[in-house]
Amino acid sequence: MKKLVVLGGGYGGMRILQRLLPNDLPSDWEITLVDRLPYHCLKTEYYALAAGTASDHHLRVSFPEDPRLSTRYGSVSSIDLASKTVLFEEGEPLTYDTLIIGLGCEDKYHGVPGAKEHTYSIQSMEATRRTYEALNNVRPEGVVTIVGAGLSGVELASELRESRPDLTIKLLDRGDIILSMFPRRLSNYVQNWFIDHGVDIINKSNVTKVEEGAVYNHDERIESDAIIWTAGIQPNVVVRNLDVEKDQQGRVVLTPHHHLSTDEDVFVVGDCASLPHAPSAQLAEGQAEQIVTVLKKRWNNESLPDEFPRIKLKGVLGSLGKKHGFGLMGERTLIGRVPRVLKSGVLWMYKYHSG
Secondary structure (H helix, E strand, C coil): CEEEEEECCCHHHHHHHHHHCCCCCCCCEEEEEEECCCCEECHHHHHHHHHCCCCCHHHEECCCCCCCEEEEECCEEEEECCCCEEEECCCCCEECCEEEECCCEEECCCCCCCHHHHCECCCCHHHHHHHHHHHHCCCCCCEEEEECCCHHHHHHHHHHHHHCCCCEEEEECCCCCCCCCCCHHHHHHHHHHHHHCCCEEECCCCEEEEECCEEEECCEEEECCEEEECCCEEECHHHHCCCCCECCCCCECCCCCCEECCEEEEEECHHHECCCCCCCHHHHHHHHHHHHHHHHHHHCCCCCCCCCCCCCCCCEEEEECCCEEEEEECCEEEEEHHHHHHHHHHHHHHHHHCC
């Protein structure tokens, strides 16, 4: 039997499994999924788990079940491309015929002293659980500082405001206004929502140092009971250590068919792949669909297209607590109740179609 090994059961890896099983995997192939957890996690909802407004169980989706799918639990330490072998921190190596790397991302600390050691994260399920515990244990009327006001930071701050109305929440943003990469109408709405709900927005911030119990903004000390880092991401360390071509963000440069230029048996999907859009669940799923097309055509000895159409994203939806939200669908800006309802509906549909 030939082995297709999928590293990571995130949005890209999950979509590949769903498309190949049960009917589109050739009889002489088997799949091994490698993950640290026995279920797919809804990473787009980690902010709600951290804030205490969604349960751990609510963020789990079972992996597909099929006799040709086996699961290897553990942490990947490195990939030996020459010998087609995946190495683990513990346990025996795993060989492959075709490899799909979907190991996701980690926090990027931009060289800020103390940031890694003294902040909490929502980049993995394990880290988010620790963050939930820390936030849950913050003293009454304590101070929580969130560094980074992108989508994750905004959703975490708004959800925490509803979960812990007693807290002082400080949201540090490098821009002149929240979500400055979006249309001004949307940014103004989100900024005003925070002002109306008593969240301290610190625009034009520059974190220079983090210590236990304090973050320094332009060297001004901000006392904090808990500090959450949402100020940037980078590819998983295993991918960072691969000796392959990468872009300025450290993501792997791929051919139009999403594999390495030096190895057509190694694909990269999701946050570790260099693509024309910012990393997202939608992008990973769209890329996974094209990778499945490549695999199926190869297996059927069919010619591949010279290139695929650009992956189309449906838009961005974000929440501001349970009743308000914001979104961008094409050129259309959405604010208020509608985008929040739409986001809940998208989540429900994803879980429904994932079984």
